[in-house]
Amino acid sequence: DTGVSQNPRHKITKRGQNVTFRCDPISEHNRLYWYRQTLGQGPEFLTYFQNEAQLEKSRLLSDRFSAERPKGSFSTLEIQRTEQGDSAMYLCASSLGTGSSYNEQFFGPGTRLTVL
C-alpha cells in the first residue's frame, strides 16, 4: 500500500495523559499536513511541514500540542495533558510540491482520539 498511513487508528485515554500519533506520508511527498476533525464538521488545519521544517502552525495548536518530522519522512503529533475537548479525528495528509505550486493533498485514514 503506497498511501498515507496513520497509527494507531483508535486511541482511548484518560484526561491528563499524553498521547502520540504517527503519520507515514506517501514516500516521495515532501509536504505533510495535520488536521483535526470533530463530529459533523470539516477538518481544520493544525500544522504544515515542508521536508523536516515546520513552516506553519494554526492558533488551534496550543502549547500542549507538538509535532515533529525529524528526517523529513514520518511525522508525530503529541498531545500533552489531554483534555476532553481534544477528542476528535486527527488526520494527516501529504502532497508533492515545490515553490508556490500547491498540488492535491492525499489523506490518511485518521486516528480517532477519545479522552475520557
Added chain:
Amino acid sequence: KQEVTQIPAALSVPEGENLVLNCSFTDSAIYNLQWFRQDPGKGLTSLLLIQSSQREQTSGRLNASLDKSSGRSTLYIAASQPGDSATYLCAVRVRGSARQLTFGSGTQLTVLP
C-alpha cells in the same frame, strides 16, 4: 477569513437520480478547490481538484465546476448508486494561506436502493 459553506447538510435521493452538491466560499482569491468523499469513521478520498484557472473537471460519473468570481462550485453526480452514499466535502486553498485547505462542513448523501 475564508468561509466555506455546503448546503444542504444532508440529502437523500433514490438510486439512479442525477444530483448536484453545492459549495460556496467567501474569498474568491483561491489557488484551487478540491472535492473529497468521506465514509463514516474513515479518512478523506480525493475526488477532483480544480485549479483556479479551470472551469470544470470530470472523472467518471463525477463533474465538478468552479465559478471563482461568484465563489461557487458544484459537484454533479450522474446516475447515483447506493455506493455513492458518503459525506462529500469541498475545500479551498486560499492565496495568502495556501499551505492549508479550508473545508466546508460537508453534505451527507444517502442514495436509497
